Amino acid sequence: DVKVTQSSRYLVKRTGEKVFLECVQDMDHENMFWYRQDPGLGLRLIYFSYDVKMKEKGDIPEGYSVSREKKERFSLILESASTNQTSMYLCASSPGVTGGIGYTFGSGTRLTVV
Amino acid sequence: GQNIDQPTEMTATEGAIVQINCTYQTSGFNGLFWYQQHAGEAPTFLSYNVLDGLEEKGRFSSFLSRSKGYSYLLLKELQMKDSASYLCVGNNAGNMLTFGGGTRLMVKP
Numbered sequence: 001d002v003k004v005t006q007s008s009r010y011l012v013k014r015t016g017e018k019v020f021l022e023c024v025q026d027m028d029h030e031n032m033f034w035y036r037q038d039p040g041l042g043l044r045l046i047y048f049s050y051d052v053k054m055k056e057k058g059d060i061p062e063g064y065s066v067s068r069e070k071k072e073r074f075s076l077i078l079e080s081a082s083t084n085q086t087s088m089y090l091c092a093s094s095p096g097v098t099g100g101i102g103y104t105f106g107s108g109t110r111l112t113v114v
Numbered sequence: 115g116q117n118i119d120q121p122t123e124m125t126a127t128e129g130a131i132v133q134i135n136c137t138y139q140t141s142g143f144n145g146l147f148w149y150q151q152h153a154g155e156a157p158t159f160l161s162y163n164v165l166d167g168l169e170e171k172g173r174f175s176s177f178l179s180r181s182k183g184y185s186y187l188l189l190k191e192l193q194m195k196d197s198a199s200y201l202c203v204g205n206n207a208g209n210m211l212t213f214g215g216g217t218r219l220m221v222k223p
Contacts, residue, residue, distance in 0.1 A: 004156075027201065035213075040122065040215050041215060042118070042201070042213035042214050042215040042216060043157075043201070043211075043213040044212070045211075045212075048210075092155075103211065105156035105157050105158075106156055107154075107155060107156045108154070108155075108156060111181065
């Protein structure tokens with residue numbers, strides 16, 4: 001069974017901390033994505049990557065950075081966590097050109113910044 | 115990009131039929147998806163429409179009208195396990211997704 005695995009389901013961090021959210025996929029997908037999901041706002045794209053060491057800004061990249069050193073792993077970094085970054089974070093992957101049909105999501109990480 | 119609108123909440127009765135509507139404004143439209151998301155879980159793929167018309171898959175059907183910028187998801191013979199959020203998702207040029215806010219469906223006995 002193909003999977004996208006996010007390292008933590010729940011995280012509580014303090015304001016100002018550097019936070020790492022990890023995502024690993026085992027489907028050899030080229031594309032990986034980080035979204036945040038907030039009530040009433042839907043999923044909003046933070047960053048995505050088409051290939052190793054490549055990254056592109058999504059709709060709301062401010063306050064975040066990413067790293068893709070290996071094809072299967074895509075990390076989201078909150079450089080200095082703030083309370084407005086409290087949210088559900090979802091990682092997804094997809095094959096190179098088939099777009100949404102092949103999207104697979106991780107189970108999400110619910111981050112609380114206090 | 116796209117703008118996706120769908121109702122925030124709906125309630126229906128077990129065994130009934132419910133239709134969840136979605137309207138979109140788009141540039142570079144490349145198809146429309148419906149995803150199901152149970153509370154605390156990942157969204158899972160339900161359907162994909164790129165041409166006008168109805169796609170049926172068991173108890174679930176999805177309809178698309180590109181000229182009207184309109185889609186709906188139809189759920190028949192509702193079951194309690196169908197209580198979830200249903201996400202209307204536009205596929206833009208470049209195969210990037212734009213998500214609606216989701217419709218939270220509550221199925222009552």
